[in-house]
């Protein structure tokens with residue numbers, strides 16, 4: 001068994017997608033969400049066909065592509081700094097280098113990049129990556145190139161992604177694109193377009209390919225995975241117009257997850273992100289039923305105040321969210337739950353903020369991703385509401401939320417002390433060359449002495465100690481997931 005895994009890992013290195021006949025060099029950099037990282041793998045695949053190999057050295061690149069994020073102003077500022085850096089390299093070292101902006105900033109700012117930021121040669125939105133070869137031709141012929149058209153049906157289901165910076169064990173597989181939810185603070189519906197789902201067989205095909213290459217864990221990705229719905233193609237919002245036959249043979253998220261779990265019993269599955277309003281009980285039963293579907297749900301809520309949730313156009317109240325949490329705890333005992341929170345949304349009062357704190361206490365989240373509100377141009381909140389919570393109040397509330405979550409996270413991590421947990425080994429521990437690092441089903445990191453185990457092994461680990469977010473232990477044997 002060990003030998004088999006070893007060979008699979010070596011096989012993986014062979015497919016590091018370096019094609020000898022390719023002479024041009026692509027430097028591709030990604031910011032923002034997992035979907036962007038996954039998209040960059042699609043882009044790398046398209047560019048490999050165009051004669052490019054990826055490089056980690058910016059200065060030697062013929063083409064630089066930066067996959068951008070618009071979610072908060074800070075993300076955009078970071079990327080602008082990077083563009084300045086590319087500009088300097090182009091000016092001082094490599095004048096032939098071409099620079100392209102991909103992703104959400106490309107979609108949001110469109111031709112502003114070509115007009116104002118002279119350094120950018122091409123601008124490509126999230127649904128236009130297949131047009132990259134044509135756009136590059138335009139650039140080579142001395143013209144600026146732009147395609148920011150959003151699509152009704154593009155899912156890149158027919159592109160086999162090149163895995164970038166991969167450990168050969170974990171992979172993202174995107175299952176939906178776009179979002180129809182229109183949360184009033186969020187730029188995503190504008191930059192990524194309407195929601196559409198990818199054909200189940202192409203998803204299963206991609207996972208099969210990953211399995212054949214030795215991958216052990218897949219995270220199914222979408223802005224809102226619970227609203228996955230395949231009925232033969234087309235937008236989620238047009239499902240009502242589908243034929244009876246299409247409706248009868250449609251596949252929803254719970255069914256897709258179950259298909260994955262059954263077809264690949266020795267592979268672990270995670271998914272991200274869930275939206276409380278679309279999460280159905282069936283999904284919880286699938287998680288509970290299949291040991292290879294991880295006991296972990298990322299369930300962003302944004303605020304604990306029903307009034308603020310309404311202003312955010314989230315389609316549930318505080319109480320409905322708490323009911324969903326109760327249901328998760330009942331159906332999947334011990335399930336890890338994490339949150340996204342925003343502090344200082346317009347009109348948020350101290351009372352609303354207290355509601356957020358008390359919700360965190362109620363749920364006892366394992367961890368969370370917390371942000372202060374950043375107004376995004378074009379969103380409903382930007383158009384209709386004044387950004388009226390002072391910056392220092394937003395920051396103070398954020399700190400209170402972070403502090404509380406940290407305290408609860410530590411308590412949650414401590415529950416594994418003395419237990420034996422199943423760890424998938426992902427990489428060498430950053431702190432010690434003598435230790436492996438991996439994750440348990442509940443998404444907590446665990447480290448332990450390497451002994452004879454290898455990356456990609458599923459191992460039982462006895463937890464002897466912990467820090468706030470890491471379990472420390474020792475291996476006690478292989479699990480039967482191998």
Ligand code: SAH
Pocket residue numbers: 033071072185186187188222223224272273300302340341342371372373374375376
């Ligand atoms: N459903 C998505 C959410 C995308 S945005 C997903 O797949 O993750 C990720 C998180 O960023 C949101 O849940 C929210 O907490 C935060 N966020 C989005 N817009 C924001 C804004 N304008 N200001 C601050 N935080 C924001």
Ligand code: F3S
Pocket residue numbers: 179180181182183186187188189223224275
């Ligand atoms: Fe954004 Fe809300 Fe969709 S946070 S991605 S509009 S679910």
